[in-house]
Amino acid sequence: MFGEEIVVSWATRVECYSAISRRSREGVLSAAAERNAVSILEALAGEWSEVQAAEKVRQRGERLLRVHPLRSADALQLSSALVWAEESPSGLSLVCLDADLRGAAFKEGFTVLPE
Numbered sequence: 001m002f003g004e005e006i007v008v009s010w011a012t013r014v015e016c017y018s019a020i021s022r023r024s025r026e027g028v029l030s031a032a033a034e035r036n037a038v039s040i041l042e043a044l045a046g047e048w049s050e051v052q053a054a055e056k057v058r059q060r061g062e063r064l065l066r067v068h069p070l071r072s073a074d075a076l077q078l079s080s081a082l083v084w085a086e087e088s089p090s091g092l093s094l095v096c097l098d099a100d101l102r103g104a105a106f107k108e109g110f111t112v113l114p115e
Contacts, residue, residue, distance in 0.1 A: 005049070006044065006047060006048035006049070007048065007049045007050075007051060007081075007084050008048050008049075008050055008051070008080070009050070009051055009057075009076055009077045009080035009081075010050045010051060010052050010053050010080070011053075011073060011076055011077070011080075012048075012050070012077070013041070013045055015073060015077075016041050017038075017041070020034060020037045020038060020041070021034075051080035051081075051083055051084045054083070056083050057076065057079045057080050057083050058079070059079075060078075060079030060082050060083060061075040061076045061078075061079035062075075063079075064078055064079055064104060064108075068100070068103070068104035068107065069100050069104075070100055070101060070104055071100070074098060074100060074101040074104070077096075077101065078094075078101060078104055078105055078108065081094055081105070081110065082108060085110075088109075089105075089108055089109040089110040090109050091111070092110055092111065093110065093111045093112070093113050094110040094111070094112055094113070095112075095113045095114070096112060096113075097114075
């Protein structure tokens with residue numbers, strides 16, 4: 001459906017629901033826009049692959065928190081990406097809009113999108 005392989009952390013769906021719900025509570029999203037966002041999220045979730053929570057993901061996340069200014073959820077996102085990349089992210093892309101996560105992903109070797 002979407003063309004490219006999408007790989008996400010096991011926590012991505014919860015983070016997305018959190019963001020949609022928060023924006024709805026803040027009045028930024030109308031009820032129709034919230035339903036549309038959830039519909040898009042569910043379509044994406046039906047297509048993506050998930051990196052499951054594992055000791056390796058936790059260990060990478062702990063290292064990332066020591067060397068980058070990340071929040072815990074962002075460290076788990078990036079550690080999942082590194083586990084998926086088998087610690088060799090060169091030539092692989094990570095899509096992110098958060099400035100701290102973008103900076104850490106770039107320093108870890110990912111191409112960060114959007115540019």
